[in-house]
Amino acid sequence: MxxxxxxxxxxxxxxxxxxxxxxxxxxxxxxxxxxxxxxxxxxxxxxxxxxxxxxxxxxxxxxxxxxxxxVHQLLQQIPESETKHLVLVLDVSPSMRLQDAGPDKQKSRRQRARDLMESLFERVALPEYKVSVIAVYNGAKPVVEDTRDIEVIRNILDDLPLEYAFPSGKTDLFSGLEQAARVARPWRPGSTTVLVISDGDTVPATGMPQMPAAVGDVLVVGVGDPIAGKFIDGRQSRQDTSTLRQLAQRLRGVYHNGNAKQIGSSLLERFAGGSGGSSNDKxxxxxxxxxxxxxxxxxxxxxxxxxxxxxxxxxxxxxxxxxxxxxxxxxxx
Structure with missing residues (x-):
């Protein structure tokens, strides 16, 4: 006044x-x-x-x-009412080690997943987010929950051999989604984005878990060549685009083929800015x-x-x- x-x-x-x-x-x-x-x-x-x-x-x-x-700081204190959550469900099965990803198809699928996440980190307001990572193979294990330390996430993405934490078997992507739902359940409604990165090698037709109210958006990103496959465990493995697209539709989310293209700016505006935009823009x-x-x-x-x-x-x-x-x-x- x-x-x-x-x-x-x-x-x-x-x-x-x-x-x-x-x-x-x-x-x-x-x-x-x-x-x-x-x-x-x-x-x-x-x-x-x-x-x-x-x-x-x-x-x-x-x-x-x-x-x-x-006072300008690298990590500003964000009120809990404005904090957003990103849950990364990362496929760490052996098929993610196959080298058929990227524009030149010379990178492994895990390396392509790391490149996609690096591009995302550069284009979203990271101080507003707490990130959780869930590793998926024939089960699901939370690797880190609700961290603001992006270097920890980078270390996980940098070819950390997480597949050795699981016994051999078939990929169970739904167990990762169930774990993501459990982690996100206590959070504020609509404050969470679930990001699934997988080659869609094996996805069951039934048993889709229900996401809690905290999950506002789901983005399913596929990696690996969707046309020419690679042999592993006596079978041919390729990115199953139709299965991943169906998975995104069942979760009421969006599918993106990340094998050749980065996650588009329009998708980032929807998912990263879906909760009212960046507080830095207010x-x-x-x-x-x-x-x-x-x-x-x-x-x-x-x-x-x-x-x-x-x-x-x-x-x-x-x-x-x-x-x-x-x-x-x-x-x-």
């Missing part, structure tokens, strides 16, 4: 000063504007611009004076105050220059054309 009161008082004083200034200008109008005694039409709005500019300047400066200084009183100071100061500084250049068409003194004509007459004589 103090800033608003100071701004109103400033505008009132400036308005009185402008009224006094206008009365004096009317007396000096023949000297300032010539025989017509009138400036350009836009000049009549100059007093209003000055009043508004100085009011905005006063409000912005007082607001900034009242606000506590902002305008606070500080941003409005800075904008008021910048705009008010700029208008008040530019007005004198505009009045000097464009305030009137009348120019005192002998017109240049008449001056040149007199000089020619003097030369002739």
């Amino acid at each position: 103090v800033a608003e009161l100071v701004a109103c008082m400033t505008m009132l004083l400036v308005g009185v000063a402008e009224a006094i200034h206008a009365r004096r200008c009317r007396r000096l109008a023949p000297l300032a504007f010539g025989p017509r005694r009138r400036p350009a039409a836009w000049v009549y709005s100059a007093p209003l611009f000055r009043v508004l500019a100085l009011g905005a300047l006063a409000w912005g400066l007082v607001s900034l004076l009242q606000l506590p200084p902002r 305008l606070t009183r500080r941003e409005y105050a800075i904008a008021a100071v910048a705009s008010g100061g700029s208008v008040y500084a530019l007005l004198p220059l505009l009045l000097q250049l464009l305030g009137t068409r009348w120019r005192p003194g002998v017109p240049r054309r008449q001056k040149l004509q007199r000089e020619r007459e003097q030369r002739v004589n």
Whole structure:
């Protein structure tokens, strides 16, 4: 309220000063504007611009004076009500070691999953997220829960041999989804995004777990060549795009083929910004105050220059054309 009161008082004083200034200008109008005694039409709005500019300047400066200084940190404290959660369900079965992924098909599927996650980390507001990782093979094991330390996630993605934590067997992707649902159940509704990265090698037709209310979105990302397969364990393994797409539909999510393309910006806007956008994008009183100071100061500084250049068409003194004509007459004589 103090800033608003100071701004109103400033505008009132400036308005009185402008009224006094206008009365004096009317007396000096023949000297300032010539025989017509009138400036350009836009000049009549100059007093209003000055009043508004100085009011905005006063409000912005007082607001900034009242606000506590902002300390910029790498990881800012995000209120629990604004914290988002990302649950990564990562397929770590031996088929994810096959090298047929990426645009050049020279990377393993695990390496392609790491590249996709690195691209995601670079384009989302990480301080707003707590990340959990669930490893899936013939069962599911939570590797880390609710961490803000992205280096821990990078270490997990960097070819950590998680498959040795499981006995040999068939991939059970649904167990990872069940574990993700268990981890996310206590969280705020709609605050969680479940990201599944798999080659879809073996997905059962029944037994789909139900996601809790905390899960707002599900993104299923496939890795591996969907056309030419690689042999492993006596069978041919390839990315099963139809199965993964069906899995995403059953979870009411979206499927993305990440083998050749990164996760698109439109998907990131939906999933990373689905809970109202980044808090860094929200305008606070500080941003409005800075904008008021910048705009008010700029208008008040530019007005004198505009009045000097464009305030009137009348120019005192002998017109240049008449001056040149007199000089020619003097030369002739």
